[in-house]
Amino acid sequence: MKTINILLSGVGGQGVILASKILSEAALLQGLDIKQSEVHGMSQRGGSVVSHVRIGDVVHSPLVPEGQCDLLAGFEPLEALRFAHQVKPEGFLVYSTDRINPSTVSAGLAEYPADLEARLGAFPCTKTAVPAGELAERAGNRRAANVVLVGALADRLGFPDEVWQRALEASVPAKVLRLNQEAFRLGREAGG
Amino acid sequence: MTKEILSGNEAIARGAWEAGVTYAAAYPGTPSTEILESLGKDYRDIYSQWSPNEKVALETAVGASLAGARALACMKHVGVNVAADPLFTAIYTGVNGGLVLVTADDPNLHSSQNEQDNRNYAKFAKLPLIEPSDSQEAKDFLKAAFDLSEQFDTPVLFRTTTRVNHSKSVVELGERVERPKPQGIARDTKKYTMLPGFARPKHPKIEERLQRIKEYGVESPLNRVEMGDTRVGIVTSGISYQYAKEALPGASFLKLGLTYPLPEALVRDFAQHVDQVIVVEELDPFLEEQIRLLGIEVAHGKDLFPIVGELEPSVVAQELTGAAANMLAAAEGLPIRPPVLCPGCSHRGVFTVLRKLKVFVSGDIGCYTLGALPPLEAMHACLCMGGSIPMAHGISKVVADSGDLKDRVVAVIGDSTFFHSGVTGLIDLIWNGGTSVVIIQDNRITGMTGGQENPGTGHTLSGGESPQIDMERLVLALGVKPANVRVVSAYDLKEVEAVLREELGKPEPSVVITKDPCVLQYKVKKPALTVDPEVCTACKQCLRVGCIALSLEGEGDAAHAVIDPNFCVGCTVCAQVCKFDAIGAPKGAA
Numbered sequence: 001m002k003t004i005n006i007l008l009s010g011v012g013g014q015g016v017i018l019a020s021k022i023l024s025e026a027a028l029l030q031g032l033d034i035k036q037s038e039v040h041g042m043s044q045r046g047g048s049v050v051s052h053v054r055i056g057d058v059v060h061s062p063l064v065p066e067g068q069c070d071l072l073a074g075f076e077p078l079e080a081l082r083f084a085h086q087v088k089p090e091g092f093l094v095y096s097t098d099r100i101n102p103s104t105v106s107a108g109l110a111e112y113p114a115d116l117e118a119r120l121g122a123f124p125c126t127k128t129a130v131p132a133g134e135l136a137e138r139a140g141n142r143r144a145a146n147v148v149l150v151g152a153l154a155d156r157l158g159f160p161d162e163v164w165q166r167a168l169e170a171s172v173p174a175k176v177l178r179l180n181q182e183a184f185r186l187g188r189e190a191g192g
Numbered sequence: 193m194t195k196e197i198l199s200g201n202e203a204i205a206r207g208a209w210e211a212g213v214t215y216a217a218a219y220p221g222t223p224s225t226e227i228l229e230s231l232g233k234d235y236r237d238i239y240s241q242w243s244p245n246e247k248v249a250l251e252t253a254v255g256a257s258l259a260g261a262r263a264l265a266c267m268k269h270v271g272v273n274v275a276a277d278p279l280f281t282a283i284y285t286g287v288n289g290g291l292v293l294v295t296a297d298d299p300n301l302h303s304s305q306n307e308q309d310n311r312n313y314a315k316f317a318k319l320p321l322i323e324p325s326d327s328q329e330a331k332d333f334l335k336a337a338f339d340l341s342e343q344f345d346t347p348v349l350f351r352t353t354t355r356v357n358h359s360k361s362v363v364e365l366g367e368r369v370e371r372p373k374p375q376g377i378a379r380d381t382k383k384y385t386m387l388p389g390f391a392r393p394k395h396p397k398i399e400e401r402l403q404r405i406k407e408y409g410v411e412s413p414l415n416r417v418e419m420g421d422t423r424v425g426i427v428t429s430g431i432s433y434q435y436a437k438e439a440l441p442g443a444s445f446l447k448l449g450l451t452y453p454l455p456e457a458l459v460r461d462f463a464q465h466v467d468q469v470i471v472v473e474e475l476d477p478f479l480e481e482q483i484r485l486l487g488i489e490v491a492h493g494k495d496l497f498p499i500v501g502e503l504e505p506s507v508v509a510q511e512l513t514g515a516a517a518n519m520l521a522a523a524e525g526l527p528i529r530p531p532v533l534c535p536g537c538s539h540r541g542v543f544t545v546l547r548k549l550k551v552f553v554s555g556d557i558g559c560y561t562l563g564a565l566p567p568l569e570a571m572h573a574c575l576c577m578g579g580s581i582p583m584a585h586g587i588s589k590v591v592a593d594s595g596d597l598k599d600r601v602v603a604v605i606g607d608s609t610f611f612h613s614g615v616t617g618l619i620d621l622i623w624n625g626g627t628s629v630v631i632i633q634d635n636r637i638t639g640m641t642g643g644q645e646n647p648g649t650g651h652t653l654s655g656g657e658s659p660q661i662d663m664e665r666l667v668l669a670l671g672v673k674p675a676n677v678r679v680v681s682a683y684d685l686k687e688v689e690a691v692l693r694e695e696l697g698k699p700e701p702s703v704v705i706t707k708d709p710c711v712l713q714y715k716v717k718k719p720a721l722t723v724d725p726e727v728c729t730a731c732k733q734c735l736r737v738g739c740i741a742l743s744l745e746g747e748g749d750a751a752h753a754v755i756d757p758n759f760c761v762g763c764t765v766c767a768q769v770c771k772f773d774a775i776g777a778p779k780g781a782a
Contacts, residue, residue, distance in 0.1 A: 037359040047531035060438035061358035066506035085520040102529035107567040110527035
């Protein structure tokens, strides 16, 4: 199969890494090759984070080449816009509508883009907005918004449901498995 | 065969376990930290420890190796600078059990103070260099590194980069090969004692050893030739191989895993079988220069691929194939989202006061280095681990004291960095009649790298109990006068300011210690504060403390600050800078 390039962009602390793990585990269960890369360290501290997940028969580079992203999950609207140009015209972008002000905005040094939705709309790929925090809350915990977004990507990968269930089991602690299964299901519905 | 998805760092830990390593030591540093974290958590049959710094970590590993154990030391690239002294002479002593030093370089400075290519250390220190290009190789090559170390009686440098350390890929796991336990320590003074008379005869042996390893590299499976289209022959190593292979999968490759000493005969043979040699490597022209020195023509190298920063797959593809990436324009003018001090961080109050005092702040390496960024902007220098105090001393010695606070210097350093190498700077300052004020922000954790134990936390890497260094007694013992050792709460801005003003007025060394724990690692959370919109004048003073829980809402006269209860941990620093008492506990709260 052709390599699928996925980017997950968000803010340090949102669970981008766990979301990447679920995607990677699912691909491993499908018998595919995986490379996943993110940078942690300083960026943990509330900065922008982006994780690259590449899935295919043989994957060499752990980084998605510029402009070659098939699926982008934006964990925050501004972070979706920051990476929207990486998505191919035939690609898919799902993003959480929950805003988190960057420190530069909080401190009054910059403004959060007012026309964000319109600017996202100008990119040619297919786009879906998801109230990830609200759906996660409905599943039992707002912090599961990351799993909602994985659910929203799931159908684009064409893996059987059983694979996703096993990937969730392999990635989240047993005591919060039910909650995350529900978050995944709600995300999958919302992803369209 | 069991397959798992492992990061490069987890794979190195696994490789150490499979190789029968019984001793590992490190000081945390991005991107190397997770190697020892994984050993401490997943492979408890290996003795592993955090050391106070990289020099100590390597020295302990040299000791373990001389006693016959396979020993591993891990650090980030700048950590090797700290450990360079033992490294350059461990080449002379050689090993008994295999000794491998992992250097995790950080091209693009994702989380570092400089960008250095530590492959150069191999040439400088005269030791073999191994470079893996993914997690499978990280594990397998580490095992090979231990074999090489023992076969040639030399430490081995194992060099990774952020994209190898922090990338995950599928790894086929192997089993551990146990090795005989060391029985006693042999007396071999000539081998272990580097007096001139014992060291001098070793140097020619080191040169001869490098020649033998050069031969070894020709046949070693660490290096491999992948012949394809012979019009282009790519010589590459590490992560660069992955980018080049993806760009030109059909070309011929000389993929080097053992990159120093360069396997000369192998390179010559490869060059003869291809029309042109292209060297693809990140940072310095380390391979390219060696290949050119052999008299082999290199068609392209650093003329195409930048010497600065990380290689990007699209740039590599464009240079190798000539096909430009089809790119959309990025959204412009977006607000940046830099890393910030956490809401409630104990460093924030101290920097708020330092900004007000307008003193020169000589900083150090840790989360608190973020105090240099807007809106705090209360750090004016930061060089290296432990550099804050000596630099403050040097500045103070030459800047005439005008009596104005702007000519006074305050050093700011965290607990882990102080134990790492700050303490010697303080000894210097006290010994030589320094007058700077030193603030030790003791939050009882190594914070920036994700929360590791240090000699002040009372625990070791494996979770065992240990004595906690008593910071006050330590600085008293170094010779700071008892009246000049002050312990303050980082959350009491008035107290911090009063104490700093007092200590800055003294013509002798002072140490101000904060003891408030890291809110992130110790999960400190008090009820969130609220802003009374009727009282708030939107003067933005609170926003200047740089906390992401705070922002401004509303327009014109209706504008006022708001606090996001999901982020606020109730530290009260913003409430203390508010001149209108608009910020406080939510109504109805105690």
